[in-house]
Amino acid sequence: MIDFYKGEHYSAIEGKHMAQIIAHGPIVFQVARVLRDKQILKVIEEARSGGIALKDICEKVGLSEYAVRVLLEAGLGMHLVKYTADEKFALTKTGYFILHDPLTNVNMNFVQDICYKAMYHLEEAIETGKPAGLPELGNWSTVYEGLSQLTPRQQKSWFEYDHFFSDIAFPPVLKHIYKPENHIEKLLEIGGNTGKWALASTRFDEAVKITIVDLPGQAAMAKKNIDDLGLTDRVDFYPANVLDESVVFPQGYDAVWMSQFLDCFSEEEIVSIMKRCGAALNDDGSIYILEAFWDNQRFETSAFCIQQLSIYFTAIANGNSQMYDSRVFKKCVEKAGFEIIEQIDGIGLSHTLLKCKKKG
Incomplete structure (x- = not known):
């Protein structure tokens, strides 16, 4: 493992992007946690690959459209969720791990x-x-x-x-x-x-x-x-x-x-x-x-x-x-x-x- 840390693993653009993730770290963490704990990611997963509309998510989790929207827009940037072709929300691999990975x-x-x-x-x-x-x-x-x-x-x-x-x-x-x-x-x-x-x-x-x-x-x-x-x-x-x-x-x-x-x-x-x-x-x-x-x-x-x-x-x-x-x-x-x-x-x-x- 020591040799791994002797190398540079990001391009300049990738490094700057990682720097922004770090700079927003507390926000990123809390958004992911709330999306998990308020069952928003679970509702999206249950909709399967076809995705689910924002208003339908709100109805299922009992939160306002504003609350769910700001969380999910942040979730898009964190690659927890993605848009389908008709701009419904679907779960990504990272979102799956936030939901299900024991570690x-x-x-x-x-x-x-x-x-x-x-x-x-x-x-x-x-x-x-x-x-x-x-x-x-x-x-x-x-x-x-x-x-x-x-x-x-x-x-x-x-x-x-x-x-x-x-x-x-x-x-x-x-x-x-x-x-x-x-x-x-x-x-x-x-x-x-x-x-x-x-x-x-x-x-x-x-x-x-x-x-x-x-x-x-x-x-x-x-x-x-x-x-x-x-x-x-x-x-x-x-x-x-x-x-x-x-x-x-x-x-x-x-x-x-x-x-x-x-x-x-x-x-x-x-x-x-x-x-x-x-x-x-x-x-x-x-x-x-x-x-x-x-x-x-x-x-x-x-x-x-x-x-x-x-x-x-x-x-x-x-x-x-x-x-x-x-x-x-x-x-x-x-x-x-x-x-x-x-x-x-x-x-x-x-x-x-x-x-x-x-x-x-």
């Missing part, structure tokens, strides 16, 4: 409900190294402290975004992590979130026992999910703030698991967390890290999505982390006293699995 909808809902207002404060976040947009969601030092306190809609968008990628990646990863030769009987999960990995693990391996380390609010959410399924004898909890360097992780584990977790921290914090993970491991234990690195992607679209997500961390999550270039991340692993003994790319939509062992 697009997860991204759009996350941006609307979590990121949109907060991004106004990006400049301040860049200048201060603080998540200046976070107060748009709540009064916390990081977003993770407030996940259990977000509104139901915000929680839905945040967790659906987070789980969309891990849910696809977990099935192939489970087969790899719990291979008999890895001898994992006790696993320490740092950043357990809602307990999805722990639940998936207990279903896959009937013997493994797991300890989840996470913030008290997050640990409580995971515990409820675990308790509801009667798995308290196989999953226990260690509520703690991993950013507190005085926090010592419990010890005696065959493996440490971190999924979509270390991207939530600065380079210095990654080193600190990994060092303490090392102290939690048995002599021959391993750390397994599942992350999405933008430079490891096969397609430009995947890299683009990951690169933009970095800005969420800057403006909202904590002010100092990102979705990493794998080369930057690997330097943290080495600095923490580990070596990568196995790397598997192309997992799920975008993930890489790293297996790390203590050096020497």
Whole structure:
């Protein structure tokens, strides 16, 4: 992927057009979202290739002709809709993806409900190294402290975004992590979130026992999910703030698991967390890290999505982390006293699995 970014991919005219799309970005986003949420695109799709007249769309969605007209004229410029020969409205391929593509909808809902207002404060976040947009969601030092306190809609968008990628990646990863030769009987999960990995693990391996380390609010959410399924004898909890360097992780584990977790921290914090993970491991234990690195992607679209997500961390999550270039991340692993003994790319939509062992 790195070589892709060494080239120029637009002509001057194409570049100027892209610059105008960027300049109108907030407008473009909200028009697309409203066309989706007000069912306008759906009504147009249902009319099939023959298209549908403006007045008929208005009747079906219950909005004024003016409201629908201004939205659809903007939609023409965004290539969400097109005119038929008799100037009725028909759906384009891009409009189809706005309606039906799971990745697009997860991204759009996350941006609307979590990121949109907060991004106004990006400049301040860049200048201060603080998540200046976070107060748009709540009064916390990081977003993770407030996940259990977000509104139901915000929680839905945040967790659906987070789980969309891990849910696809977990099935192939489970087969790899719990291979008999890895001898994992006790696993320490740092950043357990809602307990999805722990639940998936207990279903896959009937013997493994797991300890989840996470913030008290997050640990409580995971515990409820675990308790509801009667798995308290196989999953226990260690509520703690991993950013507190005085926090010592419990010890005696065959493996440490971190999924979509270390991207939530600065380079210095990654080193600190990994060092303490090392102290939690048995002599021959391993750390397994599942992350999405933008430079490891096969397609430009995947890299683009990951690169933009970095800005969420800057403006909202904590002010100092990102979705990493794998080369930057690997330097943290080495600095923490580990070596990568196995790397598997192309997992799920975008993930890489790293297996790390203590050096020497």
